[in-house]
Structures are given as C-alpha cells and as structure tokens.
Amino acid sequence: MITCTTQLPAVLFLFLSTVKAFPFSVPLDLDVTPRSTTVFNDLSGCLRFRGSAVNYSTLLLEEGTGLLYVGARGAAYALQAANITTHTQMIDWEAPADQKQQCLNKGKDNKTECFNHIRLLQRFNSSHLFLCGTHAFSPLCAYVDSRQFKISSFVEGRDKCPYDPAKGYTGLVIDEQLYTASQYEFRSFPDIRRNFPNPALKTEGAPTLWLQEADFVGSAVIRESLSRFEGDDDKIYFFFTERSTDQSTDRHHAREARVARVCKGDRGGLLTLQKKWTSFLKARLLCSLPQFDFYFNTLRSIFVLQGSNAQNTVLYGIFGLEWKSLKVSAVCQFSMKDVNWAFEGPYMESDANSKWTQYTGRVPEPRPGSCITNELRARNINSSTDLPDDVLHFVRRHPFMYRQVPPLGQRPLLFKKSVYYTQVAVLRVQALDGETHPVLFLGTDDGWLQRAVEVKGRLHIIEELQLFKKPQPVDSIVISETQMSVYVGSATEVLQLPLSNCHKYMSCFDCVLARDPFCAWDGESCVEITSHTNRSSLTQDIVNGNHGCEMTRPDDLVQRSRSVVAGDDVLLQCELNSNLAVPLWTLDGVELQGYGLDSGIRIGTDGLLLIQASPDQSGQYCCFSVESGLRVPVINYSLTVRPDIPPPPPPIKTTLPPRTAPTPRTSLHLRNDTPDPTNPPIPLPLPPKSEFLSDRNMVTLYLSLVTILGGLCMVLTVVLLYVSFCLNGRQGTYSVRAAARKQRKKKGQMELKTISRHCNGKKPDAMDAEDGLLQIIPGAGQTLQNSDHLPPAPPLPPPTSNPESYNGLSATLPSVLRKMNGNSYVLLRQDSTSPLYYSFTEELNRILEKRKQTQLPLTTPDESSV
Structure with a gap:
C-alpha cells in the first residue's frame, strides 16, 4: 500500500518540474498552426444523424456490408455508411424501471449512471453482433442478429462490461473470444480478462499486483503468426495509464502510460498461475521532449495503424498531463518493432517497499512471458500449461520491463499548449509522387476536428473544422476509405464528413500549398486524385508545397481604385486564405519598409492601414501572400491621395423683413392646412460657414x-x-x-x-x-x-x-x-x-x-x- 508520505514527494516533484519547464519556447515544427479554419456555419458536405438517444460514443464500421453500427445510451443503430441519414434501423435497449430504481437505491446518479450505456459493440461471427451495456449498474450483454438487427439472446455482463459508464474500458472479439480490460466493479482491481471460451483468464492480484489503478483507452490484435516463420502466436495489446511505482529513473510521476501484451493462445498455468495469464508483460510508453526534460505521462487515445507485417505496424497516441486544468496535448508515434524490443529486454523486480528496480539475476528458460513457438513445441512445450514452474513464478513477480518504448524521432510529432485532443484515427494515403503519407484525424474536447498529414516525421495540419455549434468532446472517430468519409461520434449526434475538401481551394497556389494528399490541380480546378485515372496532368507537392504553379500575371489580379483626401486614414483590405501566410505589400513595385510606430503604416491580417495619408503616398499598392517561400499576388490598389479641398466662399447675408406679433392664443392646431398664397413663408437667413x-x-x-x-x-x-x-x-x-x-x-x-x-x-x-x-x-x-x-x-x-x-x-x-x-x-x-x-x-x-x-x-x- 502506498501511503501519502511516499506519494507526496513524487507528485510535488512532478508539479514543480512541470511549472518550471512549461513556459519554454516550443519549436515551430512541433506547435503547428492549422493552415485553414472552417467555422460551424461554413461547414459543407457534412451529414448528421441524431436519434432519440444520446451519447453516440461506440462506433463499428463494416466496409463489406456498408453499415455503420452505433452504440448509444439505451439504443443501438445500424446506419448506411454511404449516407448515415437514410435507412436507419434501431434497437431500443433501455434499462427497465425496476433496475433503474435499484441503481438509485445504490446512491447512483439518475441523470448519468442509471441508464444502459452501450460500451461494447463488436462482430461476433458472420451472423451476429455482440453488445454489452452498463444496464443501470447491472451489466448485461446480448447477441444481435445482424441480418434482422434484433436481439436474439442475453448474456450475463458481469466481468465483461464495467458497472460505471465513466470507467475506462476496451474490448475485442477475436475468433469468437472476448477480451476486455477495465475496473469492472467499484471495489475491484483493474483487470485484463478473456471471458470465453474456457478457460477464462485474468491478471494476477496477489502476491504481486500487476495493474495499479489502470485506466484503459484501447486495445488491438497483431497477427504475428501470419508473418513469422517460427510459428509465433498472435498477440493482443492493451494501452492504459496507471499509477506509477517505477523508481528506475530520476524523474518520478504519479501516473505513467503503459502498453501490455498477452498471447492469444495463452491457457494459464497448470499449478502456478491457474486461470491467470502466463504471458502478461507491460512496458512504459515514453512521450517526452528530451531537450526540455518534459514528459507527457497520461495516455488519452491510441490508434494502431496496421502495416504489411507486425514489424511495420505503427502506433499513434495522444498524450497529456495528469492535471486536466493544464490544457496540453502531444501526439507521439511508436513502432511495433520498438515495442517488441522493450518486451525482449531486461525485467524489473519489486522490493519489499513495492519499488521497481532492474532485475540483474538469472532469467529461466524458456524466456518468461513469451508465446509458444515451433522451437518450444520441439521441446514438448505445446501450450502454457506445459511451462516449468520456475518460469511461471518468475512471470508472476516480474511482469514489468525495464526498457521504455521510445517515440519515433525521439520526440513528439505534435505539441499543443492550448488544445486538448481526445481521439485520433489515421489513414495511409498514396500521393502523386508514389510516396505513402499517413493522414491523421484529431478530435478535441470542444468539438473541433483537425486533419493533418505526416511528412518526414513532421505534421502539417491541413485544416481544422468546427463540428458543433455548442462545444462538446469528440468521443470516437472511424475512417472509411471505401466511402471516402470520416465518422465522428459525440454526446448528441453522429457526423459524416468527406475525407477531403478539395473544392474549397480556388487557385493552383491554394491547392498546392494545402499539401493535401487527396487533392491536386488539374489546370482549372482543385480535384480529388481518386477521381482521375490519368494523373499525368495533375499538380501536387506534398513535401514542400511550393512547386508546380505558374505565377499570376498582374493583369489577372483584382484591381481596385481608391481616392481619398489628405489626412484621412486609409485601409486597403487584403484577405489571406491561409493562417500560415504572411502579408507583404509593395508600392509601385517596391516593397514597403519600416512598419514602425512612427512610419504611419500598419500591417494587419485584414490589410494595410495608412494613418493620415499624404499625397506622396499615392501609387499602385499590391498585396502578396507569402507562404512556403512563395510570394503570391492577391490584389492591386490604385490609390490617389488628394490635397485638402479649400473651404467654399461665405454665403450672402440676408435679413428678415419686419413682421407683426401674432394674435394671442393658448394653443396651436397642428393640421395640414393649405398654405395661403398671399402670405408666403419668410425665408430664413443663411449664416456664414465658420x-x-x-x-x-x-x-x-x-x-x-x-x-x-x-x-x-x-x-x-x-x-x-x-x-x-x-x-x-x-x-x-x-x-x-x-x-x-x-x-x-x-x-x-x-x-x-x-x-x-x-x-x-x-x-x-x-x-x-x-x-x-x-x-x-x-x-x-x-x-x-x-x-x-x-x-x-x-x-x-x-x-x-x-x-x-x-x-x-x-x-x-x-x-x-x-x-x-x-x-x-x-x-x-x-x-x-x-x-x-x-x-x-x-x-x-x-x-x-x-x-x-x-x-x-x-x-x-x-x-x-x-
């Protein structure tokens, strides 16, 4: 048990180090600004689905059937992937009233907890889906006939789904076997389990606690048996954040990001580790800025981008700090090769004070935590039940690896101080140059979706989209390459957006500078490259974004004329389409210099301001957009500053003729009477203009x-x-x-x-x-x-x-x-x-x-x- 006295110094040390390191200047290639911004009212091509339920957080896309399955609170939906607004099927699965009353009797929240939140939605076999829900703090699972989209039978949900809808949870159905990870009950320890078929396995809780208050965010299966000649087994990886007891480094964190793995064919031990994993190992995922000694210690989301083989598989994780008040996010990239390198390295051991240090003793054979291979089968070790007891005892006490999994490039792909990323999804796209570039879709806690492309270990954010009028977190992201769409789940609705917005780029420079792998210029407009079989005439530059377009002639620019009086303030507007572009102005072909406070010239994002213009400032003004080394002309102004106009001569003075006093009366009738032609109105004198x-x-x-x-x-x-x-x-x-x-x-x-x-x-x-x-x-x-x-x-x-x-x-x-x-x-x-x-x-x-x-x-x- 960790006492407050042992935990406080680590927390205090981390807080002080964070405060000390946070104000550093982030490299420009890490703190990337989105090139374009699209607000909610300007969002185009977006389809929205909103049913009678809420919390559309669980998504399952099946490209073969063209269906998008959605798990919500008290309902499940089957949507057409081509258009989520048409041909909707629904399963109403609310918790009964008596179950809700029992939930209330347990002291749970009637507004959030006492409902049936669907947490698991997976394909079980060719005819059925498998669903699990919290069911008002009494978990329940069900088999769903996917052809009729109806529940065919129910299954006990305990140990398969958490009671609390807010608990971290992940689950997979692999070859009709269910693998889940969560803290299932309120008083239980977090656990990674295989629920069926038999034998059911779980992690060890004593004498060594393998998981320390783990908060799970994702899981994935890597089919290593398909590409390994040694007959290695498939492995299942779990990603989470847990309380740290690692004392092997000088820096201590209250929580740290982890990756754990188990073998798909694990059956537990014969005598030792009965009904327990014999292949469970875990390692730290390291996402940091080494030059600033700054670490991101919590994992929020993970995406596994499958490669041609297990060694080419890449992980993309969203990291942050454990204090949610600090709005900081980082995106780190990991190679599965480095993950295996960590699991094949030295072990760590726990002392009497539950402190982990590197193990330097003898390691038994076969290597603890490894899967069954052809070599072991040749030694009559055909399953985990055949492993020696010394191997199983070693695994029980040494599940933690000494090596840490470093990020590719030894640093994050992206680091943002003011953005809180919640979800990530990645798709590989082949550009015109034949190179394959990962395209990342990043969701935020306030309802924005950013689309970025990775180029040579750096991220370029193509655009950011405001998805909701009222801010709300992005709960899930799914990509369909067949439908060329990305699907976003949130608390209130499901969205379908196109993978690209090529039509919004109106010029060749705008299209090429976007560096969008989906888009290219065909000579007249910006088009999607997938719509052209002959791509020889298309122009695209993903690496640099500054080649392939001809310079615009001055005659083709927008021409405007302005005529003002000397002494007036003049604003020459110049709207730039890119957040990365910098305005540059020329006067009669000469670049304007000296934008100081005394120069009378101000440059802003909306244009050029001349303060108290003088006649010598007349001429031809041209605004350029400078981006990626290109100077692209935007607009021309012909400005004429006229001298002050002299005042007109004073008017001739006139006098009023004498008149008699009116007849006394107490009031006047204000009516539309016909004027008397014999008494015309008296003209009023015009005073001289002063x-x-x-x-x-x-x-x-x-x-x-x-x-x-x-x-x-x-x-x-x-x-x-x-x-x-x-x-x-x-x-x-x-x-x-x-x-x-x-x-x-x-x-x-x-x-x-x-x-x-x-x-x-x-x-x-x-x-x-x-x-x-x-x-x-x-x-x-x-x-x-x-x-x-x-x-x-x-x-x-x-x-x-x-x-x-x-x-x-x-x-x-x-x-x-x-x-x-x-x-x-x-x-x-x-x-x-x-x-x-x-x-x-x-x-x-x-x-x-x-x-x-x-x-x-x-x-x-x-x-x-x-």
Whole structure:
C-alpha cells in the first residue's frame, strides 16, 4: 500500500518540474498552426444523424456490408455508411424501471449512471453482433442478429462490461473470444480478462499486483503468426495509464502510460498461475521532449495503424498531463518493432517497499512471458500449461520491463499548449509522387476536428473544422476509405464528413500549398486524385508545397481604385486564405519598409492601414501572400491621395423683413392646412460657414446629436411600452391640461392626468371608448396684463449652409421637442411612414403658416390633438 508520505514527494516533484519547464519556447515544427479554419456555419458536405438517444460514443464500421453500427445510451443503430441519414434501423435497449430504481437505491446518479450505456459493440461471427451495456449498474450483454438487427439472446455482463459508464474500458472479439480490460466493479482491481471460451483468464492480484489503478483507452490484435516463420502466436495489446511505482529513473510521476501484451493462445498455468495469464508483460510508453526534460505521462487515445507485417505496424497516441486544468496535448508515434524490443529486454523486480528496480539475476528458460513457438513445441512445450514452474513464478513477480518504448524521432510529432485532443484515427494515403503519407484525424474536447498529414516525421495540419455549434468532446472517430468519409461520434449526434475538401481551394497556389494528399490541380480546378485515372496532368507537392504553379500575371489580379483626401486614414483590405501566410505589400513595385510606430503604416491580417495619408503616398499598392517561400499576388490598389479641398466662399447675408406679433392664443392646431398664397413663408437667413462648421466638426456634432437623440427615443419607447402595458387592451385616454394658477409664479405649466381604469382604479367613461389617442387639452390661459398679444417669438435657429449633407451624413435632425411663444409642443405620435429626420426650415414654415390662419379666443380654447 502506498501511503501519502511516499506519494507526496513524487507528485510535488512532478508539479514543480512541470511549472518550471512549461513556459519554454516550443519549436515551430512541433506547435503547428492549422493552415485553414472552417467555422460551424461554413461547414459543407457534412451529414448528421441524431436519434432519440444520446451519447453516440461506440462506433463499428463494416466496409463489406456498408453499415455503420452505433452504440448509444439505451439504443443501438445500424446506419448506411454511404449516407448515415437514410435507412436507419434501431434497437431500443433501455434499462427497465425496476433496475433503474435499484441503481438509485445504490446512491447512483439518475441523470448519468442509471441508464444502459452501450460500451461494447463488436462482430461476433458472420451472423451476429455482440453488445454489452452498463444496464443501470447491472451489466448485461446480448447477441444481435445482424441480418434482422434484433436481439436474439442475453448474456450475463458481469466481468465483461464495467458497472460505471465513466470507467475506462476496451474490448475485442477475436475468433469468437472476448477480451476486455477495465475496473469492472467499484471495489475491484483493474483487470485484463478473456471471458470465453474456457478457460477464462485474468491478471494476477496477489502476491504481486500487476495493474495499479489502470485506466484503459484501447486495445488491438497483431497477427504475428501470419508473418513469422517460427510459428509465433498472435498477440493482443492493451494501452492504459496507471499509477506509477517505477523508481528506475530520476524523474518520478504519479501516473505513467503503459502498453501490455498477452498471447492469444495463452491457457494459464497448470499449478502456478491457474486461470491467470502466463504471458502478461507491460512496458512504459515514453512521450517526452528530451531537450526540455518534459514528459507527457497520461495516455488519452491510441490508434494502431496496421502495416504489411507486425514489424511495420505503427502506433499513434495522444498524450497529456495528469492535471486536466493544464490544457496540453502531444501526439507521439511508436513502432511495433520498438515495442517488441522493450518486451525482449531486461525485467524489473519489486522490493519489499513495492519499488521497481532492474532485475540483474538469472532469467529461466524458456524466456518468461513469451508465446509458444515451433522451437518450444520441439521441446514438448505445446501450450502454457506445459511451462516449468520456475518460469511461471518468475512471470508472476516480474511482469514489468525495464526498457521504455521510445517515440519515433525521439520526440513528439505534435505539441499543443492550448488544445486538448481526445481521439485520433489515421489513414495511409498514396500521393502523386508514389510516396505513402499517413493522414491523421484529431478530435478535441470542444468539438473541433483537425486533419493533418505526416511528412518526414513532421505534421502539417491541413485544416481544422468546427463540428458543433455548442462545444462538446469528440468521443470516437472511424475512417472509411471505401466511402471516402470520416465518422465522428459525440454526446448528441453522429457526423459524416468527406475525407477531403478539395473544392474549397480556388487557385493552383491554394491547392498546392494545402499539401493535401487527396487533392491536386488539374489546370482549372482543385480535384480529388481518386477521381482521375490519368494523373499525368495533375499538380501536387506534398513535401514542400511550393512547386508546380505558374505565377499570376498582374493583369489577372483584382484591381481596385481608391481616392481619398489628405489626412484621412486609409485601409486597403487584403484577405489571406491561409493562417500560415504572411502579408507583404509593395508600392509601385517596391516593397514597403519600416512598419514602425512612427512610419504611419500598419500591417494587419485584414490589410494595410495608412494613418493620415499624404499625397506622396499615392501609387499602385499590391498585396502578396507569402507562404512556403512563395510570394503570391492577391490584389492591386490604385490609390490617389488628394490635397485638402479649400473651404467654399461665405454665403450672402440676408435679413428678415419686419413682421407683426401674432394674435394671442393658448394653443396651436397642428393640421395640414393649405398654405395661403398671399402670405408666403419668410425665408430664413443663411449664416456664414465658420471653422466650427467644418466637415470634420460637423460629422462629430451630428454623430453626437444622433447618439443623444437615439437615447432619448429609447427612453420614450420604454415609457410608451410601459403605459401601453398598463392599459386594458391597449385602450385609454390621456389628457393634458394647461393649468394657469394665479398663485404660482411660473407660467404655462402642463398637468398630465391618467384616467386609465387599470392604472388608477377608475372605470373609463363613455367618452373614453376611442383607441389610445393622445390629446392636448388646453386649460384657461393666464390673461396678459399689459398687452392683448403674445410676446414675439424668439429668433429661430439658423439652418446650416448645406441642409442636405456634410461628408455624406444627413444634416437634418429629428423633431422631438419644439418651444415657441411660451407654449410647449411635444411630438406625441408620428405616422409610421414619416421620416425620422427632416429639415428645421420646413417645419418652422409650416408652423408660421398655421399661426397666420388660426385664431382662437382665450376664453374658450379648442381641443387640438396630434
């Protein structure tokens, strides 16, 4: 048993070393940026399947039948691989209500755990599939007739499927034999088992614990018997992360990545290791940056890329750190040759304190942990039950290998600080040059899929795709070379995407620079190479990505012209299709230099910014995209910077003719009366244009006024909405009375009285039957003492010299509040078709015209409404 005192120093040491090493500068060829990014709304060619279930995490693709089997929570589906949205078959396999109640009684979560999560979906034989589910914390397995896609019989799922749907698990059906690995029960130890046929085998738990809190992520069978003349057996490999007790190195980790193997024909020992593996061995998978002394100690996903033989098989693993708060990922590549090298090396042994050190003693014969070969058969050792006891005792106490499996190239293929990879799948693709390049599909925890190609031990990420609008992890990835599709399983749906997106590359340079093994340029468009039998005319460069395209002529570029005034800021846009491209600008064929803070030039991803342009900056601007050593022209600009325009001469001053005071009245009727031809409106004087009314100042002024008036409109809108909500059925009447109180000093005060039955509790009168009209009802105006006429109106605000526009901005203002001769007029309602902005001059002319034609007695004022 490992105590806290023995475990804490190792954890603390790892944490301190991680904090110390993490801020290092990662080599550029490791921290690779995806060349292109496609967001969710721009995703094309994607098919989606979403049934009544959730958690579509288990996928099984059968190329021969053209079916994609999906295991979800409480259901299994058979989808057409060509199009997953058509011809769907379903098996409803929910846990019964009594089983769910028992799960609740055990204290499990009713939202996640008390369901039937399908964890295993494999082909059992030519007619049946084999499924296993958690079944609300009571595992159950079933045989499924694949021709009718119906459950034919059930099998006890204990020791075949874990109880907990969140536990790491892997399983394989090989020649009708079931191999699984997991921590099956809550209190049990992790275990690797062969469940049937007999004899059933498992790992040793005492006196030596072979697995230390193992978390399994995958498994694979390597058919070594097909390519080995010595008659070696097929081997099954399991990949996991477990608690570390390795003290053979200076660096200690709380957890480490492992690979374990067993022989397919293992039958256990006769007396020693009965019903236990006699061929179980495990070794460490080492994924690290040696130059920085940085180690990735947890394994998240593994993919076994089968080769022509066992020695050519390659493993691709996704590694990370044991602290999930640190979003770090690495992709390491391993050779099966190096894995066998580790298993053929020295053993390690455990001392009294459960510490593992290298074993230097004598190793018995035949070699412990090896499979039965022709050489052993010649010595009458035909199965594991014939092995000597000393060999079996040695295997029991020495399952751990001293050698560590190094990554190819002694370093990762990819290292990302800000990406959390969850799944990986790999496909070999032959390019036009005859070379075979692995193409990797990497899924992330936030729902992105990255497609990368491996070239000479380095990764080039071709593109990244946002698969979901709402972020969610990618749970599984399956590739179909026959359908030219990749299938992605997630919590909410299954996706089908094409292996390539050649059609999105619009030019030869864009197609070749993508370095996509599926795509090539045929002279007119970017096409898939599989669609062309004659490939002699196709252009592709996977290694460098910069050969085969002719340089674009200047006449073929997009030409744009710009004319601006000196002193303005000018943005010349240039959109680059690649995240790896760098913009370069030339002026009249000369590369622009000196992009400093004082140069007045700024280069960004969206274009070139000239700050306070001057006439000497006029000329021909060309934007180039620089990528992989190529300078590809993108767009040309013809820029003309004009000097400042002199201000126009001041207008002629005019004066207003004398006029008499209007007839006194308490209110005005705002109606569309016909103007009197004998009394034309008085023209308003035009003031001279001052420096304050310059173009730049007027733009600032108008923008400020529009902002202020917009805020006032919003406030008024909120008030009107509140009043409308307060009314019953949006009916009611509001009256405005002008109360002239002698005891008050102020004049012309207005009183707003609400008579809505819902606002003040009073019932409406019969006169209130009209719709919610707003009425201005004048009260008794205060009698003037010294004169029978109202005082003359204040001088009108002069209009601008150009009432139409300044620099393209409207010069008119909204009429919200007008005040004249001491009476206030509020714009209470406007017609929906009337413009929001109109001229001061037109409105004042209408008011003056109506004032001449309207006469109201002071004692009996009329009602005017808007």
